[in-house]
Amino acid sequence: MTKPTAAPCVAVVDDDEALRDSLSWLLDSVGLTTHAFADGDAFLGAEPDSFTAVLLDVRMPGLSGLQVQQRLNERGDSTPIIFMTGHGDVPMAVTALKAGAFDFIEKPFNHQQLIDAVQQALAKHQQLHQARARLEAVQARYAALRPKERQILVHVAEGMTSREIAEYLDVSAKTVEVYRLRAMKALGAHNLAELVRICVALALVEPLPTKPRQR
Incomplete structure (x- = not known):
């Protein structure tokens, strides 16, 4: 705390x-x-x-x-x-x-x-x-998620589609969507970009490499 x-x-x-x-x-x-x-x-x-x-x-x-x-x-x-x-x-x-x-x-x-x-x-x-306070709050929310919700969030942040996640976890795409939306709400992520930023901050996924500038 x-x-x-x-x-x-x-x-x-x-x-x-x-x-x-x-x-x-x-x-x-x-x-x-x-x-x-x-x-x-x-x-x-x-x-x-x-x-x-x-x-x-x-x-x-x-x-x-x-x-x-x-x-x-x-x-x-x-x-x-x-x-x-x-x-x-x-x-x-x-x-x-x-x-x-x-x-x-x-x-x-x-x-x-x-x-x-x-x-x-x-x-x-x-x-x-x-x-630091914001990060600790997000860490606490993430820790309160169900294991399956955490797993699905990471896969979403990695760029996998709901269908791909469903096949990988052997569950229905509907189940993936329900877990994803519930977990995003718990973390306060309103869209995919915010979810990715949160997962990067929690060191769950690697940050995207910076693209070199076009000359």
Whole structure:
């Protein structure tokens, strides 16, 4: 079950105490809740998935920002990360982006730039949360289907006709239609295209390959 959406809370992870205090004050001033950490280990030990965005320094004693990101990725944590980088750290920031970071900003940074980046990261987190909730709802509906309904839906999404499915399962075409319509209604699929998208999202069928553009 998806957890209820909590109030946004931004983690600030930096070994510079003055900068942590400054960032916390800045974000608090625009109505955001913050929680500051002096190093990556402290952050990782504080249930990082409870945060809606992370401001993470690249270079820190102990675990580096990239190592913290790696640990989060290993946990399957998708919280948006904004890296804070010093002069000369841009190559590291590019590496972080390739590993899934949301953005990076260079120190010293403009206050409005940082606020904008955090707000965008929070919006992304909300989108991810909503998408996850929709997927979990569909998974629950699919799990509640009868085995035969699930089987028929997959065959429909694979492109088989009702007659082909009926012959394959040794049932009547009418039975296939009844099961198909009942299952589509349960999943909230109003047409074949929606059904295929749902089956792809549930990893029941492979997505169609993208057609190359005509030259």
